[in-house]
Amino acid sequence: MRPFKAIGDFFDERFEMRRVLREFADHNVPDHVNWLYCFGGITFLCFLIQAFTGILLAFYYQPTMDDAYSSVLFIMEEVPYGAIVRSLHAWTANIMIIMVIIHMLRVFFHGAYRPPREMNWLTGVLLFFMTITFGFSGYLLPMNQLAYWATKVGTEIAGAMPFVGSYVQVFLMGGERISDATLTRFYTIHVIILPVVLSLFLVLHFVMIRKQGISEPL
């Protein structure tokens, strides 16, 4: 433990790290908090696992119609621990969606959306849609039959929206049909846009929780 203490002291002398960390982390959990309150934290843990395993997958995955499926097969069969990393990514994606739904129900049935937490509920609604979009955009990436047809159905549903549907559909697919352009768009949404935007909204979510505290039971 000695080297860790020495590193801690080094940063503490220069940046008062311990005081800053204590200010951030030291706070009393109210007595009424029980296991029902853990689902937001589990959702966050899922997100961290997704980010870590996703970065590892990105070392090998190739987002083109010709190479996507074979690069996924390569990850599963040739890359050391590739099958474990990919399975963790896929399973945690499903678990994250289940956890966020349970978290949302907990918040709803405890009435924690009421003032002063309305803005945090709204931030949560956006986080929910981003989580779903994460799942949908990731589903296409292996470019197997299931992925292809699910994306076809999904983009056609978007296309059925009144007035703007056809524009949204062409925008999502990068043209009239599923092609390299579609894959590039879904990949960009999945690995750049959503991680950045979701992280920003998580910071907002956590700052508001810290400012307003955990709600009292009804």
Ligand code: HEM
């Ligand atoms: C990526 C998704 C999300 C993560 C990681 C997350 C994380 C958290 C955490 C760690 C807490 C504090 C502990 C707890 O109450 O569970 C919390 C509280 C809260 N969350 Fe979320 N959340 C997410 C999505 C949502 C959604 C979808 C909603 C609602 C639509 C929501 C609304 C709230 C509200 C209102 C609170 C304050 C609860 C209270 O004070 O009792 N969150 N969230």
